Amino acid sequence: MNLTEASAKPLRVALLGAGNVGSQVARILLDDAAALGSRAGAPLELVGIAVRSLDTDRGTALPQELFTTDAESLVENADIVIELMGGIEPARSLILRAIEHGATVVSGNKALFAQDGPALYEKADAAGVQLSYEAAVAGAIPILRPIRDSLSGDRITRVLGIVNGTTNYILDQMDATGAQFADALRAAQELGYAEADPTADVEGHDAAAKAAILASLSFHTRFALENVYCEGITQVTADDIAAARADGYVIKLLAIAELLSDEAGDPGVSVRVHPTLLPRDHPLAAVHGAFNAVFVEAENAGELMFYGQGAGGTPTASAVLGDVVSAARRMMLGGPGRTETTTGHVPARSIDTVSTSYCIGLDVADQPGVLARIATIFADNAVSIETMRQSIHQPGPGAEGTAELRIVTHRATEASLAATVKQVAALPVINSVTSVLRVEGI
Ligand SMILES: NC(=O)c1ccc[n+]([C@@H]2O[C@H](COP(=O)([O-])OP(=O)(O)OC[C@H]3O[C@@H](n4cnc5c(N)ncnc54)[C@H](O)[C@@H]3O)[C@@H](O)[C@H]2O)c1
Numbered sequence: 117m118n119l120t121e122a123s124a125k126p127l128r129v130a131l132l133g134a135g136n137v138g139s140q141v142a143r144i145l146l147d148d149a150a151a152l153g154s155r156a157g158a159p160l161e162l163v164g165i166a167v168r169s170l171d172t173d174r175g176t177a178l179p180q181e182l183f184t185t186d187a188e189s190l191v192e193n194a195d196i197v198i199e200l201m202g203g204i205e206p207a208r209s210l211i212l213r214a215i216e217h218g219a220t221v222v223s224g225n226k227a228l229f230a231q232d233g234p235a236l237y238e239k240a241d242a243a244g245v246q247l248s249y250e251a252a253v254a255g256a257i258p259i260l261r262p263i264r265d266s267l268s269g270d271r272i273t274r275v276l277g278i279v280n281g282t283t284n285y286i287l288d289q290m291d292a293t294g295a296q297f298a299d300a301l302r303a304a305q306e307l308g309y310a311e312a313d314p315t316a317d318v319e320g321h322d323a324a325a326k327a328a329i330l331a332s333l334s335f336h337t338r339f340a341l342e343n344v345y346c347e348g349i350t351q352v353t354a355d356d357i358a359a360a361r362a363d364g365y366v367i368k369l370l371a372i373a374e375l376l377s378d379e380a381g382d383p384g385v386s387v388r389v390h391p392t393l394l395p396r397d398h399p400l401a402a403v404h405g406a407f408n409a410v411f412v413e414a415e416n417a418g419e420l421m422f423y424g425q426g427a428g429g430t431p432t433a434s435a436v437l438g439d440v441v442s443a444a445r446r447m448m449l450g451g452p453g454r455t456e457t458t459t460g461h462v463p464a465r466s467i468d469t470v471s472t473s474y475c476i477g478l479d480v481a482d483q484p485g486v487l488a489r490i491a492t493i494f495a496d497n498a499v500s501i502e503t504m505r506q507s508i509h510q511p512g513p514g515a516e517g518t519a520e521l522r523i524v525t526h527r528a529t530e531a532s533l534a535a536t537v538k539q540v541a542a543l544p545v546i547n548s549v550t551s552v553l554r555v556e557g558i
C-alpha cells in the first residue's frame with residue numbers, strides 16, 4: 117500500500133453469514149488485507165461477521181471477537197455490506213437497511229436478486245449506492261460484469277449455459293462412473309456446491325433464478341422467475357443417460373435465454389431451464405464436475421464462452437471480493453456509476469412457442485407397420501424426423517418381441533411436439549414413452 121492509500125480512512129466492511137462462501141470471504145479479507153487495500157485505494161477493515169449463534173464451533177481460523185448475532189447494528193455502521201446468508205428474509209431487509217444507511221452492498225444471493233432485483237436496484241439508485249452480485253451467477257466466472265459493462269455497446273441475442281454446479285456434478289458422475297443420483301448429490305453437498313436446501317439445485321430453481329438474472333441483464337428488461345420455464349433433473353434416469361451415451365449425446369441441465377421473433381417479426385425472449393441432450397463433441401459436453409460454462413452470442417462480438425468454477429466456497433469468494441474491491445475503488449473515486457438498465461421492454465415468450473429439436477424414446481411392439489404408423493403421426497403434426505434408431509429386445513419363448521425406438525427430430529415447436537407425443541402414446545402398439553428430451557447443438 118502506498119502512503120496515500122495507507123492514510124485513507126479505512127472502509128468498514130460488514131459480513132452477513134459465515135457459511136461455505138462467507139467464511140472464505142472473511143479469511144481472504146484478513147489474509148490478503150494489504151493487497152486488497154492497495155487495489156481498493158483504502159484499507160478494507162472487516163468490522164464484524166453476523167452469525168445465527170455464537171455457540172457454534174467455528175474453529176480458530178477467524179477471530180472470535182468478530183462474530184455477532186446483531187446483524188442490524190453491524191449493517192448500520194458499515195461502508196460496505198457483504199450479504200452471504202442466502203434466502204429471501206432477513207437478507208432482503210438487511211440489504212434495504214444497508215442501502216438506507218448509504219452502504220454499498222455486495223451479495224451472492226441469486227434467489228433474492230431473481231425475485232426482487234429491480235426493486236433493490238431502484239432503491240440503490242435513489243440512494244446513490246452500488247449494488248453488485250457477480251457471485252450469484254456461475255460462481256467464480258466473471259459473467260455479470262462482462263454482460264453489464266463489456267457488452268454494453270453490443271446487442272446480445274442468446275445466452276446458453278451450464279449455471280448450476282451441483283446438477284452438473286451429479287449428471288457428470290452418473291455419466292462417467294454410473295453413480296446413483298443420491299450418492300452423487302451427497303458428494304456435491306459435502307463439497308459445498310449445493311444450496312442449503314438442495315431441492316433448489318435438483319429441481320432447477322437455482323438455475324432458473326440465474327437464468328432470470330442473465331436474461332434481465334442481457335435484454336435490459338425485467339424477467340422474473342415466473343417468466344422462466346423450469347424442469348430439473350429429478351426425472352432423468354440412469355437409463356436416459358445410458359441411452360444418450362449410446363447415441364453419442366450427453367445430458368446437461370442448460371439455462372437458455374434467447375431473443376426470438378414471432379410470425380409478425382415482433383421480438384420476444386424465451387427463458388428456460390431443462391435437461392438437454394448435447395452431442396458429445398459440443399464444447400459444453402466437456403464441462404465436467406461442478407464447473408460452469410456460459411455462451412453469450414452478440415450481434416457484433418459473435419460467440420463468446422466463459423468457463424470456470426461455478427460453485428464452492430473459495431472460488432465464489434473470489435467473485436465476491438472482486439465486487440468488493442471494485443465497489444471500494446468507485447467509492448474512493450466518488451459516485452456509484454450507473455447500475456442496471458431496464459429500458460428494453462421485450463416481452464417474455466411462453467415455452468409453447470419455442471422451437472427446438474427433441475429426442476423421443478419409445479418402447480413399442482415389434483410388429484409390421486409400427487414404424488409407419490408412428491411416422492404418419494409425426495408427419496401429420498409437421499414434426500420432421502432427423503434420425504431413428506431401433507434396437508430389438510429378443511423375447512423369451514412364447515412372448516411377443518418389443519423394440520426400443522430413439523427418434524431425434526428436426527426443430528419443431530413445443531406445441532406440435534406435445535401433440536405428436538400424445539397421439540403416439542395412444543397407439544395400441546406403444547408400450548410406453550420412455551423419455552422426451554430437448555436437444556441443442558445439432
Ligand atoms: N456455495 C456456493 O458454491 C455458492 C456459489 C454462488 C453463490 N452462492 C450463494 O451465496 C450465499 C451463501 O451460500 P453458502 O453456500 O455460503 O451457504 P451456507 O448455507 O453455507 O451459508 C449461509 C450461512 O448464513 C447463515 N445465516 C442464515 N441466516 C442467517 C441470519 N439470519 N443471521 C446470521 N446468519 C445467518 C447460516 O447459518 C449459514 O452459516 C447464498 O445466497 C448462495 O446461493 C453460493
Ligand SMILES: N[C@@H](CCO)C(=O)O
Pocket residue numbers: 252253254255279280281282283309310311317322426427428
Ligand atoms: N448451488 C449452486 C451454487 C452456485 O451458485 C450450484 O450448485 O451451482
Ligand code: NA
Pocket residue numbers: 250251252253254255256257258259260435
Ligand atoms: Na459469477
